[in-house]
Amino acid sequence: MDEFTGTALACVRGERLVFKDLSFRVGAGQVLALTGPNGSGKSSLLRLMAGLIRPAGGRLAWDGADIADDPDAHRARLHYLGHLDALKPTLTVTENVAFYAALRGHRDPAAVSAALAAFGLSALADLPARFLSQGQRRRTALARLLAAPAPLWLLDEPTLGLDAASLDALLAVLRRHVATGGRAVIATHAPLDVPGLAELRLGSRAP
Amino acid sequence: MMSALALLRRDLRLALRTPGDSATVVLFFVLTAVLFPLGVGPEPNILARIAVGVIWVTALLACLLSFDRLFQLDAEDGSLDLIALAPAPLELLVLAKCVAHWLVTGLPLIIVSPVLAIFLNLPGEGYPVLLLALAIGTPTLSLIGAIGAGLTLGARRSGVLLPLLVLPLYVPVLVFGVAAIEAAVAGLPARPHLLILGGLLALSLPLAPVATAAAIRQALE
Numbered sequence: 001m002d003e004f005t006g007t008a009l010a011c012v013r014g015e016r017l018v019f020k021d022l023s024f025r026v027g028a029g030q031v032l033a034l035t036g037p038n039g040s041g042k043s044s045l046l047r048l049m050a051g052l053i054r055p056a057g058g059r060l061a062w063d064g065a066d067i068a069d070d071p072d073a074h075r076a077r078l079h080y081l082g083h084l085d086a087l088k089p090t091l092t093v094t095e096n097v098a099f100y101a102a103l104r105g106h107r108d109p110a111a112v113s114a115a116l117a118a119f120g121l122s123a124l125a126d127l128p129a130r131f132l133s134q135g136q137r138r139r140t141a142l143a144r145l146l147a148a149p150a151p152l153w154l155l156d157e158p159t160l161g162l163d164a165a166s167l168d169a170l171l172a173v174l175r176r177h178v179a180t181g182g183r184a185v186i187a188t189h190a191p192l193d194v195p196g197l198a199e200l201r202l203g204s205r206a207p
Numbered sequence: 208m209m210s211a212l213a214l215l216r217r218d219l220r221l222a223l224r225t226p227g228d229s230a231t232v233v234l235f236f237v238l239t240a241v242l243f244p245l246g247v248g249p250e251p252n253i254l255a256r257i258a259v260g261v262i263w264v265t266a267l268l269a270c271l272l273s274f275d276r277l278f279q280l281d282a283e284d285g286s287l288d289l290i291a292l293a294p295a296p297l298e299l300l301v302l303a304k305c306v307a308h309w310l311v312t313g314l315p316l317i318i319v320s321p322v323l324a325i326f327l328n329l330p331g332e333g334y335p336v337l338l339l340a341l342a343i344g345t346p347t348l349s350l351i352g353a354i355g356a357g358l359t360l361g362a363r364r365s366g367v368l369l370p371l372l373v374l375p376l377y378v379p380v381l382v383f384g385v386a387a388i389e390a391a392v393a394g395l396p397a398r399p400h401l402l403i404l405g406g407l408l409a410l411s412l413p414l415a416p417v418a419t420a421a422a423i424r425q426a427l428e
Binding site for chain 1: 212213216225286292294427
């Protein structure tokens with residue numbers, strides 16, 4: 001079974017060692033929750049997993065093959081959701097999500113509207129993003145996960161600003177993703193009720 | 208390829224939704240060029256003498272106005288992360304952004320330039336070459352400007368830093384762009400100058416996206 005693994009990873013940000021000797025493995029159908037205090041390197045680890053920053057040490061591998069050897073293939077199999085929602089205020093909710101799907105090579109209007117429906121955004125589909133509330137913006141960003149398929153989801157605080165109903169919608173989406181063999185790495189402070197959950201606690205060695 | 212087209216389409220749509228941004232560039236171009244007859248005086252011979260230089264220099268400056276937003280807005284709202292993580296070469300996506308930038312700023316400048324040429328009393332023989340030289344030269348301006356925009360990503364006071372980086376690189380385009388039109392006005396062949404402008408475009412077309420993509424990757428680290 002193809003696994004996403006990290007071995008003896010080290011990360012240096014601004015000449016400060018954020019973490020070292022960090023290893024993880026995420027198999028199909030597994031969710032890895034990254035927990036730890038602020039500044040412990042959760043976001044850095046996610047950006048490192050996405051390939052946006054290079055590890056100062058160690059290696060990341062997919063199915064045993066180093067991702068540095070084929071970064072294009074690695075980018076094609078992941079969704080990254082950062083702190084920022086990456087919404088264009090003048091584009092509608094549908095246009096924002098459809099752009100992301102098209103950027104990833106998928107032009108399927110049905111998938112986009114299904115993604116919006118999964119996060120309860122159908123009624124807002126034609127509203128420019130500048131009129132959205134914080135929680136609605138987060139849900140629009142989350143809807144991107146379903147607009148194009150990808151086996152690996154890297155989510156940075158996906159629950160930020162979500163109400164209880166939206167949190168349930170996110171958990172339902174995650175369960176479906178996991179049930180179909182997907183995997184996710186999630187930096188979070190909220191407890192996640194998802195099968196196959198493992199926890200990686202960061203920051204125990206932080207000064 | 209599909210990713211690049213999606214990005215091009217999005218950038219054009221964004222520009223259409225906020226037409227003020229590209230209108231600012233064109234208005235700056237027109238207003239600055241119109242200041243010259245007022246400042247130099249309405250002497251037709253002097254105006255005809257400086258017309259070509261004024262049009263090119265103001266076009267360069269107008270172009271510069273738009274670069275600090277080329278990647279900055281995408282970087283601020285997080286879209287640049289998604290673009291950099293798209294399953295397509297970042298170089299190709301950068302090229303798509305340059306094409307969009309040219310369509311939104313370079314093309315309008317070319318369209319209004321004959322009006323300014325009338326204002327500045329450019330001799331009639333210069334018009335076809337003026338349009339041709341701008342059509343070949345302005346894409347190079349967009350491509351080179353993108354390098355500056357990429358390098359100044361995340362820098363404080365990028366609006367000041369960017370012209371310092373980019374303007375020296377614009378000199379060849381300015382020199383040969385002006386020379387082509389002046390040759391045509393003097394009844395000499397403009398072709399050699401236009402060929403050099405074409406060469407500059409052919410050089411920056413593959414090199415600028417590579418340099419810009421490297422700068423963006425560095426900025427995202």
